Amino acid sequence: MSVQNYFNKSLDIACDLIRIDSVNPGLKKGAAGEKEIAKFIFHFLRKEGITVHLQEIAPERFNVIATVKGLQPGPRILLNGHLDTVNVSGMQDPFIPNLHKGKLFGRGSQDMKGGIAIAISALLALQNQRNNLTGEIILAAVADEEELSLGTSYFLKHWPKNKPFDFAIVLEPTDLQVSTAHKGFAWLEIKTFGKAAHGSRPKDGIDAIRMMGEILRELDICDQNLQQEILHPQLGCGSLHASLISGGSQWSSYPDFCQLKYERRTVPPETKFTVESEIQLILDKCRRKNSLLKAEARVIYARNPFEIDPDLKMVHKFYQTAHRHFPKEVDWGWVSFWTDAALLSMAGIPSIVFGPRGSGLHSLEEYVVASDLSSCAEIIFNFLMED
Ligand SMILES: [Zn+2]
CATH class of the missing domain: 3.40.630.10 (Zn peptidases)
Incomplete structure (x- = not known):
């Protein structure tokens, strides 16, 4: 044959x-x-x-x-x-x-x-x-x-x-x-921790969803900055997007918890470690602006470019x-x-x-x-x- x-x-x-x-x-x-x-x-x-x-x-x-x-x-x-x-x-x-x-x-x-x-x-x-x-x-x-x-x-x-x-x-x-x-990618999870309270008692409650809002605002700025910087001649720049969000339990309560899952697409030479330190810097910045903000973030899964x-x-x-x-x-x-x-x-x-x-x-x-x-x-x- x-x-x-x-x-x-x-x-x-x-x-x-x-x-x-x-x-x-x-x-x-x-x-x-x-x-x-x-x-x-x-x-x-x-x-x-x-x-x-x-x-x-x-x-x-x-x-x-x-x-x-x-x-x-x-x-x-x-x-x-x-x-x-x-x-x-x-x-x-x-x-x-x-x-x-x-x-x-x-x-x-x-x-x-x-x-x-x-x-x-x-x-x-x-x-x-x-x-x-x-x-x-x-x-x-x-x-x-x-x-x-x-x-x-x-x-x-x-x-x-x-x-x-x-x-x-x-x-x-x-x-x-x-x-x-x-490109590579990383899946990250952020949690914010507030304090549950009746909606009529603002002094008792800390709103975990609004805290996440502050972090989302910084993620938005981070993404805009990423888009400005061509890191790789073919692949261009890294990016991020919010993927899933959840939090709160009822209409008239301050939410004590919020969770955001987001994806970060990476280009060489970015790695999992780049992404990890990036989110920690963002959380530090948010904490400096709001001393009540309690949050943690971690990379759940990552693959290099x-x-x-x-x-x-x-x-x-x-x-x-x-x-x-x-x-x-x-x-x-x-x-x-x-x-x-x-x-x-x-x-x-x-x-x-x-x-x-x-x-x-x-x-x-x-x-x-x-x-x-x-x-x-x-x-x-x-x-x-x-x-
Ligand atoms: Zn395939």
Whole structure:
């Protein structure tokens, strides 16, 4: 079979993957999770003679790890993609792949069963050409990227330290841009503490919601300041928004408690620590203005932003391979959303994000450009086969 036939299989594989519900159970209680899709890929690759195993990262949740080893020594390269998808509520037929005018519709078509299909068909072609392959290619098709990235975290934790990766490609949809950066984020919680009292007795009560108002005012100023400062040439500036607020118990009482949850999007070089000290400074300022203000804040969850130097040899080589294939479409780029590339890069693996064109990530109508699947598989294959 010519290698092109393997690339062409990517469309059928993507359709098979869309048919399997793999909504992240952390996002929707009782959702299917990654077990069925992981088992499907495991059996599919094993039938093709590829070394593959399942990795249980949590009860009933799986990564699939597959390896194609060339006959010659060379670099060890990781292809990373996630098996889970976001919710499907409101979608019509989310698990029925529908090819229409060159677009493949269905939940996960672009984010990122398309990317997994690309990796699988590239792997089939590499297996077929093992005699000419130098080095080792590992596919980590992982669980839980859409929530806490347990899959990639587990994979990195359990990967043997004496087998370091030289490079990784995360196959998230980038519209064919060789993406070298994305933002990070932090979820924070602020609590203010007042004193409950009857609404007719202002001297007895301390209003926790109004205290939060003072903090919100400072967060607003903080966000305006963030917007003024371009920290990163592609990603621009950090930002924040209030996400959820609650407090108070009844109409005619002073509220003794208020809670605000907000999100801070970060750009390099900002980290969790930047955000932590930023909110502490804000609280200090509020306390100086109002001695009655009692508040505490903490970072509940944070993921760092990602960036890589485009001049690194592997990155440059990948760009050239992709650009040769798509001289008009391929360019350097970045993505706004967070990806597992940040975890890989924190683990010391030089990584890029690259994947097909499409639209509708996380929305009701999601599609991937069908012809990009085989093209991207060919790009990945050519990159990995070239010395
Ligand atoms: Zn994704």
